[in-house]
Amino acid sequence: MDSAQFHEAVYNVVRQIPQQHVTSYGHVAKLVGMPRHARHVGQALKFLMPGVQPPIPWHRVLAASGVISSRGPETDGAQRQREALEAEGVEVIDGRTGEMRVDLRRWGWFPPVGSIDTGVDAEAADNDGENHSQQEREDED
DNA sequence: ACTGTGACGTGCT
DNA sequence: AAGCACGCCACAG
Numbered sequence: 001m002d003s004a005q006f007h008e009a010v011y012n013v014v015r016q017i018p019q020q021h022v023t024s025y026g027h028v029a030k031l032v033g034m035p036r037h038a039r040h041v042g043q044a045l046k047f048l049m050p051g052v053q054p055p056i057p058w059h060r061v062l063a064a065s066g067v068i069s070s071r072g073p074e075t076d077g078a079q080r081q082r083e084a085l086e087a088e089g090v091e092v093i094d095g096r097t098g099e100m101r102v103d104l105r106r107w108g109w110f111p112p113v114g115s116i117d118t119g120v121d122a123e124a125a126d127n128d129g130e131n132h133s134q135q136e137r138e139d140e141d
Numbered sequence: 142a143c144t145g146t147g148a149c150g151t152g153c154t
Numbered sequence: 155a156a157g158c159a160c161g162c163c164a165c166a167g
Contacts, residue, residue, distance in 0.1 A: 003164085025149055036162055042148035043164080049148095061148080069148045077148070097156080 001120065006032065009118040010044040011052070016116060017060040020089050021109035022102050024064040031116050034126040042069070059084035060109075068092070068100040 001009070009032035017023055026038040034040070045058045059081045062068050071077035082092050082100050090107050092100050 029149085034163095036150090037164085038149040039147060039162075040149090040164065045148060058148085063148080064150055071148060081148085095155080099156095 001034065001126070005120045006034065006037070006040065007044045007048060009033070009120040010041055011048055011056055012119040013116055014045070014058060014061060015054070015056050017057055017109055019057075020107065022060045022062055022085070022090065022104065022107050023109045024104075025061055026064050027110050028061060030113050031111070032118050032120070033113075036126065038064075057084075062102060064104075066101045066104045067095075068102070070099070 010028060013028050013031045024038075025041040026035075028041045029035055029037045032041075041061070045061060048056060049058055062081070068078045068081050078100060085092055085102065090102060092102055095101055
């Protein structure tokens with residue numbers, strides 16, 4: 001999986017986040033098969049944000065803590081994200097230190113890995129370190 | 142090759 | 155809940 005495929009997978013996953021729901025960078029990373037690449041999901045969104053044809057709901061992705069990441073003191077990205085979320089009915093809470101957060105217990109969308117079509121070959125994903133063999137058994141529980 | 146950085150995550154105080 | 159340390163990975167200097 002190279003960066004182009006990664007970007008495409010991120011695009012396809014983010015596009016499937018339902019309205020009035022949010023997910024985290026880390027979970028998107030897991031869904032596309034690269035669990036340790038949460039930061040790069042943000043990078044991909046930054047790259048994809050401008051003028052993509054079917055506009056993607058980039059505002060539905062935030063940090064695992066539920067906080068809308070501030071892109072820097074001189075930027076308005078976080079504010080725009082907040083407005084986009086509220087526009088579709090998601091409640092955004094103001095913290096004391098000015099941070100904006102969403103209650104993931106209420107608005108969170110975290111589908112199990114494998115249940116989402118990334119449009120990209122998942123086998124080409126991150127298989128370093130702890131790769132379990134092909135025969136995983138998910139038939140427990 | 143090394144260092145700093147970032148739309149991040151987890152664990153501990 | 156909030157802050158901090160540390161891990162993480164690709165990229166720019």
